[in-house]
Amino acid sequence: MNLCFIFCLISTSLVFTFVSAGSNVTYDSRSLIIDGQRKLLISAAIHYPRSVPAMWPGLVQTAKQGGVDVIETYVFWNGHELSPGNYYFGGRFDLVKFAKIVHEARMYLILRIGPFVAAEWNYGGVPVWLHYIPGTVFRTYNQPFMYHMEKFTAYIVNLMKQEKLFASQGGPIILSQIENEYGFYENYYKEDGKKYALWAAKMAVSQNTSVPWIMCQQWDAPDPVIDTCNSFYCDQFTPTSPNRPKIWTENWPGWFKTFGGRDPHRPVEDVAFSVARFFQKGGSVHNYYMYHGGTNFGRTAGGPFITTSYDYDAPIDEYGLPRLPKWGHLKELHKAIKLCEHLLLHGKSVNTSLGPSVEASVYTDSTGACAAFISNSDDKNDKTVEFRNASYHLPAWSVSILPDCKNVVFNTAKVSSPTNKVAMVPEKLQQSDKSQKTFKWDVLKENPGIWGEADFVKNGFVDHINTTKDTTDYLWHTTSILIGKNDEFLKKGSEPVLVIESKGHALHAFVNQKYQGTAYGNGSHSPFTFKNPISLKAGKNEIALLSLTVGLQTAGPFYEFVGAGVTSVKINGLNNKTIDLSSNAWTYKIGVQGEHQRLHLVDGLNNTKWTSTSEAPKGQALTWYKAIVDAPPGDEPVGLDMLYMGKGLAWLNGEEIGRYWPRLSEFKKEDCVEECDYRGKFNPDKCVTGCGEPTQRWYHVPRSWFKPSGNVLVFFEEKGGDPTKITFARRKVV
Incomplete structure (x- = not known):
């Protein structure tokens, strides 16, 4: 998850845009020292790929107006190195542009290179392809892993040098990270883990940046590495060396959500209490994780089951608006702390x-x-x-x-900042072709099961993740069973029961082309059982299972070896017997047909035959929908209301909005609170709302993705919904 990290002081100098020369950065037991001056620093986590470039200047300025000195971000390895040596830094992954925007705002930058990040990000930010390089074990003293980790780290360091973004070059970067909260896991790796942690520190120092390093939750951090803290409270934290400053790398002002989970909120009075106590006890660098959480666009959400929204109940909400009173109360806190800065850093x-x-x-x-x-x-x-x-x-x-x-x-407990109420104001989809009297949908229905040529046939089951290598959420399994026309259950009219066991994450079942239902897991490994009566006919009966992943593991010891997929298929009550189909010959196909036809892209294959209709089919599984629409009026942020859909993926003009799933929270009403008592230590289950409601109803669509008209809106619906009830919604302060 957003867990702690190892920092490095990438540069020995820092300067803002109005200074031409670099500045020396060191530290002592009280604080970081920039150009000979001790600094008390308040930092805000804003992850560049969890928003879009058009939003970055506004987010940075809103943080600055909130009394923040520093912007902090991870570097997302799997977003940048798409295959070995194949690098990408465009669009939401334009790290250099993001850093320069921070620089132009005259703010510092903390660059958490990782390159493992956790952060509720798919696979913890490590590229999936790395797992399939023979002999690789993540985050251990393992040569393949260390080789690629060092290679990527050096690439990022050199890129920052080329763009003159380190403090010594007059740029904004004062701190950078290597690895991430390794102290939590090294006991699982034992001596091998200790060797790896020491290697990681030495590797980072070797990047020729003349830097001291900071390592979070690394309780035996070797010199010159500085250990730091992350938690809801870090006031009692003390560095292992008296010569190191007290740094809080992650203060969580809220928490993340999972599909089917609760909606956690941390009261601002408690957040402010934790920050004030930290500085009261000699802290000098404090970072909010997150200050703006943003959105897990596309398939970047980890998990399983992390929602597309990564709002985090942060001071700036998912859509880029200040969350009041949280943002305002913390702004006043920052002002008060800064009034004490000189004495906190120099006084007795x-x-x-x-x-x-x-x-x-x-x-x-x-x-x-x-x-x-x-x-x-x-x-x-x-x-x-x-x-x-x-x-x-x-x-x-x-x-x-x-x-x-x-x-x-x-x-900290007296909130004078005003409170704003934010509403999602619905806006009907307006089609761009005004000559049409009724709203027109283009529809394409996929048939359940294998399409085109099968990828392979195998007796028994395969691991879902090892088969798809996360190129898609989807993996088809099909087999068949012959039923004699004189079988007893046909004469009685009874229905046998299809029983499927899976180790995660979800599946949709079809028998003879008919949708039978959906099942999904819970928890980190997501095991579940599907049970449903089915109708079989005399002759050949096809059973087609669409296995799904909903975000890969993000952290944990040896997390890359956690699998997913179907493990057993049986039919109970077939002539008073149980038929086990697990060892049958199963035919496999990776992905769904529309993905291969690029239906989600504006330049999808021209020979795709959509069907135009003014009455879009409802409750229909495996269906693609496309509409050409105008942008919603106004300039407020936009969400997509998917309350009446089932589960699937959505795109606008080829941009990935992400997974949608208005799955109801499985928490009971009594688990939720109407009003939260801020007093006392916080945990993610203390102040929850949304019990029995959809965990996520609205899905952020950045304004910059829209054209005035002619916008191509595409959905792939897996299980069936009502597309006629889809609307945009403007996020408006009321």
Whole structure:
């Protein structure tokens, strides 16, 4: 997931756009030091491929207006190295353009090269092709993995050098990452893992960037590597070396969602409490993960079952709008902390207990200047305390900031920022051809099962991921069974039961071309069982199974070896017997036909025969829909309302909107809250909403993807829905 990481100070210097020379970057026990000046830094995670280039300037400026100094992003290996040595840096993956936009905004940049990132991103950001290079084991002291990891890391470092983006060259990059939260997993890899972690650190240093390194959750980080923290709370974190600054690499202001899961929210009072406590306890670099979560466009969502939305309940929402009061309250917090910056970084500190759960941290210098943080960590009771001959009221679970040790300029529990309410205002699809009196759809129905020539035939089952290599979500399995016309169950009119077992992630079942139902798993390995009565006829009966992946594993020890797919197929109640089809000859086909015909692209194969209709079929599985539409009016962000569809993929003008699946949350009503109590330590199940509702109803379609008219909107519906109820929605502050 968004887990912690190993940073490196890629450059020994930094400068903004208005300075022509580079600046030296070092550190001591208090902070990073830039050109001889200690710096207190507030950073915001914004992942460039989870938005689009047209959004980047606005996102960066909104973060800056929120009191942020630094933008942080991962580098997504599998988005850049599409096959060995085949690199891509266009569109949403234009890393150089993103870095230059940060530079133009006169902000710093943290570049988390990884190149393993986790981050709820498909396969943790590692290219799937790497798993199929013989002998490769991810994130271990393994020569094939280390070779390709070092090669990609060097490529990114050299690209940044060529574009003069490191601080020493006058660019914005002050920090960079190698690996990602390895300390969580090295015990699984044992001594091999320790060797790999040490190698990774040495490899990064060898990139000729003259850098100190930072490694998150690497409790035995070797010198000169600095260990850092990521969590909901890092105030008690202490670096293993007294000569290293206290850095919080990930503070989670919300959490991600999964299809069928809950909708978690972290109250801003608690986020502010955690940040204020971190700086109260001597922290100097703080990063929000995420500040803008964005969207997992296309098939980039990991999982299984990570939603297309990666909103994260972040200060800037998925569509690029400030989330109030969260954004505004944190902006005021940042102002208050900055008022204390000099004393936090240069003053002497004294911590004093003012009573149970109440603590004052006082920073002073030789001039007599004074700043104080007074915290009440009681999660139930307000407190009134005496501090320097004055009385102060402290709400439960709050921190008061006093830049002069007298006047409270900010309390984390007192929210004065306005609250905005955001609505998704529906807009009917408007077709571009105004000569048509009724809305026209182009429709193409696929037949269940094998299309064209089979890819292969095999007795028994194959692993889904090893077969598709993640080139598609889809893998067809077909077999047949002969039924005699005198079989007993036909005479009785009884229906046998099709029973399918799978280790993930989902499947759609068809018998004799008829859709029988869908099943899917839960949890990291997603095992599930499909059971459904089926009708069989005398003679040959075809059973066709469309196995699905819904995002690959993103992290964990040896996660690349976690498989998926069908493991058993039986028919119960066939003449009072169970027939096991598992060892049958199964015919396989990778992908669905429309993918191969490029129906989702504007330049799809010209010989594809769409059927035009004013009455689009409803409830029909394996169906492609296409409409030519106008852009929604106005300039607000746009979502696509897919509430009445089943499951599938969507595109606009060939751009991948992503997987849609209005799957209902399986959490019970009593698991949700109407109002969240911010007091006390947070966890992702504390403040959940959306129980019994679709986990994701609206799907972000960036405005920059639209033309005024003639927009090609394409859907592939797997199980059946009602396309006539699809609408756009403008995200509007009301």
